[in-house]
């Protein structure tokens with residue numbers, strides 16, 4: 001099998017859901033290649049993509065690393081698969097540490113990223129009041145996460161985890177709205193994440209990807 005065939009294909013675009021997965025690949029070191037989908041031109045609603053992801057969304061992976069092609073959607077399911085393929089990098093192995101990392105990961109997914117996605121939808125529907133309220137809720141959740149890093153280097157203790165990936169992508173998307181002066185430790189954590197090579201490569205994964 002050629003190297004290109006063994007690597008996992010990540011189909012996506014420069015969106016938070018896709019960037020989280022790209023950072024997951026970079027941090028685990030699992031071989032992958034990106035294929036860009038042009039959302040503005042509706043490529044995600046074309047038959048080729050719908051055959052892989054009937055919801056017409058990104059990201060989707062095609063994993064041929066274990067033989068037959070296995071297609072998977074949902075960014076968080078993909079991240080769980082990466083954890084399964086390379087255990088101990090994205091989530092700690094110890095039950096207690098793992099539970100804390102999952103708690104914080106889902107905090108960012110449901111309390112910060114969820115409202116932000118809903119705000120995006122409302123904004124596009126012309127509901128400025130509703131979208132502003134949800135954006136504010138998302139920023140408040142990020143700001144409140146300062147307590148997670150008050151005495152720790154990472155969002156879930158002493159080790160980098162999915163919680164940092166989720167926190168970083170949403171903090172990067174809302175960074176203009178965060179009151180950094182009120183959250184100095186959060187700002188330090190953010191700076192450290194920006195410097196992390198795997199995070200930098202993941203954030204740039206769709207900058208040069210070919211379609």
Ligand SMILES: N[C@@H](CCC(=O)N[C@@H](CS)C(=O)NCC(=O)O)C(=O)O
Pocket residue numbers: 015016017018039044056057058059073074075076
């Ligand atoms: N819950 C899904 C959400 C996927 C999703 O909404 N992706 C967006 C980009 S971040 C998308 O494909 N939008 C295009 C559309 O909805 O038309 C996941 O986590 O993967």
